[in-house]
Amino acid sequence: MERQEARALNGAFALLPRKRLTKMKIIHITDAHIVPEGETIYGLDPAARLAAVIDHISANHADADLAVITGDLTDRGDPASYQRLRSLLEPLPMPVRLMIGNHDIRAAFTDAFPDEPRDEAGFVQSVMDLPDGAGRLLFLDTNEVGWSGGRYCDSRLAWLEARLQDAPDRPAFIFMHHPPFPLGVAHFEQICLAQPEPFIAALKGHGGGVPHIFLGHVHIPVSGVSPSGIPFSAGRGCNHQIVLDFAARDCTWASGAPNYNIIRIGEHGVIVHAFDLIDAATIGTGAYPPGP
Ligand SMILES: [Fe+2]
Numbered sequence: 001m002e003r004q005e006a007r008a009l010n011g012a013f014a015l016l017p018r019k020r021l022t023k024m025k026i027i028h029i030t031d032a033h034i035v036p037e038g039e040t041i042y043g044l045d046p047a048a049r050l051a052a053v054i055d056h057i058s059a060n061h062a063d064a065d066l067a068v069i070t071g072d073l074t075d076r077g078d079p080a081s082y083q084r085l086r087s088l089l090e091p092l093p094m095p096v097r098l099m100i101g102n103h104d105i106r107a108a109f110t111d112a113f114p115d116e117p118r119d120e121a122g123f124v125q126s127v128m129d130l131p132d133g134a135g136r137l138l139f140l141d142t143n144e145v146g147w148s149g150g151r152y153c154d155s156r157l158a159w160l161e162a163r164l165q166d167a168p169d170r171p172a173f174i175f176m177h178h179p180p181f182p183l184g185v186a187h188f189e190q191i192c193l194a195q196p197e198p199f200i201a202a203l204k205g206h207g208g209g210v211p212h213i214f215l216g217h218v219h220i221p222v223s224g225v226s227p228s229g230i231p232f233s234a235g236r237g238c239n240h241q242i243v244l245d246f247a248a249r250d251c252t253w254a255s256g257a258p259n260y261n262i263i264r265i266g267e268h269g270v271i272v273h274a275f276d277l278i279d280a281a282t283i284g285t286g287a288y289p290p291g292p
Pocket residue numbers: 031033072101103217218219
């Protein structure tokens with residue numbers, strides 16, 4: 001590209017008001033697996049890794065509208081770990097929405113975070129609307145006591161259907177711990193969302209559409225489009241991460257780098273950027289416009 005042309009293009013971009021393009025910027029953290037002080041998981045310190053993620057978010061994305069943690073907040077659901085999580089989250093400059101996964105215990109979570117919204121039946125489910133009627137965020141509770149897989153019972157499904165009917169024309173953005181469809185990884189074959197058909201039917205029947213499902217649980221960075229045509233993404237998580245093996249039923253863990261995703265929803269659609277802390281250290285600069 002000629003230098004003059006590049007300058008003109010750069011100038012055109014500069015005229016676009018950035019805030020108008022993005023209705024909402026959301027930080028997606030998942031699978032923190034916090035343990036009591038002095039304990040580790042596979043030699044890793046989940047609290048130190050979450051603290052590093054929070055430091056990086058605070059330094060680089062303080063303008064985000066919301067941070068969401070899609071479950072497995074703690075490793076064993078014990079009160080000490082939830083209290084530790086509460087302290088770790090304090091520096092985050094934006095509102096935080098907490099969800100539970102299969103490693104969490106609902107009662108202990110609600111004891112530690114009594115102000116976190118729940119539905120009428122006590123499930124950790126809630127709604128948040130985007131500005132200007134641009135969409136509705138739905139945070140779902142797929143925790144099933146005593147099981148690694150997820151379940152979405154009739155009570156929870158009725159709540160979801162009512163929240164979709166409340167806003168029939170608004171796009172519904174779903175946050176949930178367990179994937180409601182297979183991901184082609186043997187380890188997760190039996191521990192995704194059980195009997196997902198009524199859940200998927202509710203989403204498919206929503207007039208406003210479902211532009212994206214944001215997932216936890218899998219400890220690998222994965223994205224795609226479900227058999228029902230709904231795009232999805234999951235982060236690799238903050239702590240232990242799975243070495244990708246499509247065929248193995250057992251899994252091998254790796255430390256990897258603590259990760260979070262940055263979600264931007266707006267007139268440009270849905271854009272998800274993954275950030276691994278291994279990328280935090282810079283090694284040089286590149287002037288515009290040559291590119292990578
Ligand atoms: Fe997990």
